[in-house]
Amino acid sequence: MSDRFQEFVAESSVANPSPDWLSARAPAYMGFEGNAPEVFAGKRVLLLAAGSVNRPVAELLTRLGVGRIDIVDPKRVKRESLLTHQGVRPDEIDEFKAVAAARACALLGTGTRVRYFVGGIQDLSHADLVGTDAAIMAPDNLDAEFSGGEVCQHLGIPLIHSSLFAEGLVAQCRVYANADAQSPTPACGFTAAERELHDGQVRFSCEGSPAGPATPEVVGPATMSPASLCSIAADLAVTQFLRLVLGLGDPVGDTMLEWCGFTHRTRISPLTCDGSCRSDHARFEVVRLPRPLGDYSLADLAAQTGGGNGTIDRTYVVGDQAWAERGICRCGRHQSLGRFVHPARPRAGQCPRCAEPIHCSPFFLHRKVSQQLVAPVRSRPLSALAESPPEWLLARSGPAGTLFLNPESTP
Amino acid sequence: MSNTPEQANTTWAGGISDLSGVVLDAHFREVHERATRGNAGAPTWSHRKAAELHGALALAQVSGRMRIMLADLTVSLRLMFELRCVVPTMPEPGGELVIEDRALIGLTYPEEAIRAPLPGCAFVMLLRPAAVWLPNVGPPDPSFKGPGPGQPLCLGASIAAGTPVKELILQSYGALTMQSVQLDERDAAGLMNQEAAEWWLRTETPIPLAREGFLEFTPDPTS
Numbered sequence: 021m022s023d024r025f026q027e028f029v030a031e032s033s034v035a036n037p038s039p040d041w042l043s044a045r046a047p048a049y050m051g052f053e054g055n056a057p058e059v060f061a062g063k064r065v066l067l068l069a070a071g072s073v074n075r076p077v078a079e080l081l082t083r084l085g086v087g088r089i090d091i092v093d094p095k096r097v098k099r100e101s102l103l104t105h106q107g108v109r110p111d112e113i114d115e116f117k118a119v120a121a122a123r124a125c126a127l128l129g130t131g132t133r134v135r136y137f138v139g140g141i142q143d144l145s146h147a148d149l150v151g152t153d154a155a156i157m158a159p160d161n162l163d164a165e166f167s168g169g170e171v172c173q174h175l176g177i178p179l180i181h182s183s184l185f186a187e188g189l190v191a192q193c194r195v196y197a198n199a200d201a202q203s204p205t206p207a208c209g210f211t212a213a214e215r216e217l218h219d220g221q222v223r224f225s226c227e228g229s230p231a232g233p234a235t236p237e238v239v240g241p242a243t244m245s246p247a248s249l250c251s252i253a254a255d256l257a258v259t260q261f262l263r264l265v266l267g268l269g270d271p272v273g274d275t276m277l278e279w280c281g282f283t284h285r286t287r288i289s290p291l292t293c294d295g296s297c298r299s300d301h302a303r304f305e306v307v308r309l310p311r312p313l314g315d316y317s318l319a320d321l322a323a324q325t326g327g328g329n330g331t332i333d334r335t336y337v338v339g340d341q342a343w344a345e346r347g348i349c350r351c352g353r354h355q356s357l358g359r360f361v362h363p364a365r366p367r368a369g370q371c372p373r374c375a376e377p378i379h380c381s382p383f384f385l386h387r388k389v390s391q392q393l394v395a396p397v398r399s400r401p402l403s404a405l406a407e408s409p410p411e412w413l414l415a416r417s418g419p420a421g422t423l424f425l426n427p428e429s430t431p
Numbered sequence: 432m433s434n435t436p437e438q439a440n441t442t443w444a445g446g447i448s449d450l451s452g453v454v455l456d457a458h459f460r461e462v463h464e465r466a467t468r469g470n471a472g473a474p475t476w477s478h479r480k481a482a483e484l485h486g487a488l489a490l491a492q493v494s495g496r497m498r499i500m501l502a503d504l505t506v507s508l509r510l511m512f513e514l515r516c517v518v519p520t521m522p523e524p525g526g527e528l529v530i531e532d533r534a535l536i537g538l539t540y541p542e543e544a545i546r547a548p549l550p551g552c553a554f555v556m557l558l559r560p561a562a563v564w565l566p567n568v569g570p571p572d573p574s575f576k577g578p579g580p581g582q583p584l585c586l587g588a589s590i591a592a593g594t595p596v597k598e599l600i601l602q603s604y605g606a607l608t609m610q611s612v613q614l615d616e617r618d619a620a621g622l623m624n625q626e627a628a629e630w631w632l633r634t635e636t637p638i639p640l641a642r643e644g645f646l647e648f649t650p651d652p653t654s
Contacts, residue, residue, distance in 0.1 A: 163547065166547060218547070219592055220589075223588045298592060333471030333472050347580065348578070348580055379579065381558065381580040382580065383537030383539065383581055388541075389506070
């Protein structure tokens with residue numbers, strides 16, 4: 021599968037980090053018998069945002085010797101970032117935050133693999149995040165909280181969410197265990213005002229997009245906080261990460277930790293979901309196939325999920341392609357199609373009358389296609405149905421789903 | 432128009448703000464039941480689809496303005512309907528404006544619409560007539576002489592989560608009749624055809640194209 025992340029490779033002045041060196045300052049944590057640096061080295065952590073909280077988180081994780089960090093952020097460093105983002109330097113102004121953070125981490129030379137993606141979590145698919153052991157997010161908008169929370173629950177990725185209330189000197193750290201589909205997500209805690217704010221923060225421009233997807237622009241408030249409070253939030257997030265992966269003390273999953281600088285008190289509260297939230301509570305099983313996905317038919321894949329023809333609400337999403345149900349040709353002839361095409365260029369086959377390409381109407385393009393609609397072709401291999409080899413396929417039935425991936429080595 | 436507020440078995444008080452009291456007649460009830468048989472998905476979503484479809488069918492029934500051609504609840508809620516209203520078209524590029532009296536609309540309401548805000552162009556496709564000429568309708572494909580794959584209609588910069596289907600239909604009516612219009616070519620919100628926006632700014636054709644409300648419709652007995 022084509023990797024959306026780019027790896028940052030830097031020439032560090034610290035060459036060849038050895039396990040002994042990485043363990044040189046590792047304490048013997050109470051209640052933990054194993055080799056903590058070894059545990060960290062085996063972890064892949066996703067960072068949603070690289071701003072005032074997560075920029076220091078990225079560096080702290082790198083200093084821990086985490087095996088890989090993937091940094092996702094669409095924004096650029098601004099001059100004001102110097103006031104709130106610990107670690108950011110003047111020469112990083114106007115650079116993408118994800119790139120700047122990746123560079124800073126790579127230069128530490130701890131051997132942590134550092135990858136970055138310039139964009140939002142909304143721009144990534146579930147398949148892009150498979151293999152992540154934990155996620156830490158500190159975005160400045162509710163849509164990223166919403167989307168990040170959903171995808172982490174779908175894939176069973178424990179999620180640490182840091183936030184601030186700077187006026188009250190409060191730092192909060194929520195840990196979502198994502199043990200199952202009933203686990204709480206960030207959206208479960210949205211108040212009515214936050215739901216309304218969520219609606220208001222997302223704007224789309226339809227300019228120049230006659231039939232393609234509109235580009236979302238998420239407008240969130242600037243972080244108004246002293247850098248010190250942002251650092252405290254980052255430190256709390258990494259501490260909770262430590263406790264999560266090493267199993268230190270009481271379980272931190274599905275709890276919210278709050279620290280208040282006015283009172284110097286901390287409070288721990290449980291996180292719950294009352295079922296009335298907007299979140300798509302679901303859990304996907306990830307299956308890496310032994311052969312290319314295109315070799316399989318939908319019937320083959322349904323058999324692997326334990327479902328046959330009988331599951332009325334089964335749906336399929338095939339990579340970034342959509343099911344073209346019907347189309348029209350320039351000679352005016354309507355055609356039934358029945359194949360997967362790329363929505364940005366919805367053409368499928370040739371008109372038997374005029375030999376021109378058949379254009380699929382967006383109304384008859386199904387990003388998520390029902391079992392009933394594909395029933396006539398469910399025994400045909402996907403390679404015969406898809407415009408290009410599918411990179412992944414999500415089969416869902418209610419809150420359960422299976423994400424099928426190509427073998428590891430498939431490009 | 433059936434199911435007036437005066438009918439004994441309805442709790443509908445009139446108007447379009449709340450159609451939940453409208454009792455569907457035999458025709459629309461059959462449309463609803465047929466669609467509901469294939470209604471799939473999580474209980475919350477399937478119930479919502481059924482309720483939204485009821486709202487749309489109630490709107491069709493009380494207004495007489497909509498003829499339902501397709502109602503599908505399998506995955507998303509999908510409606511294809513003929514809407515009787517004025518529709519401005521420009522069949523020949525640079526030519527004369529031609530006003531049609533109906534549009535064939537494909538409306539898709541995905542599950543994401545109840546969870547998160549979506550772009551205003553995510554819901555409505557104008558399938559007929561060809562060459563609809565409005566600032567918030569995607570430009571026609573010039574390679575198609577007649578109706579092509581459809582033109583998207585943009586209802587604004589962002590549609591709030593949970594906006595009812597009935598509301599989307601009413602907004603579509605407002606957009607097609609230009610009772611609500613976006614003409615500022617400097618504002619990308621809802622603007623899909625810059626050339627059309629500039630044309631409408633220059634034209635002497637009076638706006639809106641129709642002033643009648645959605646329920647103020649008298650069908651032509653000959654059509």
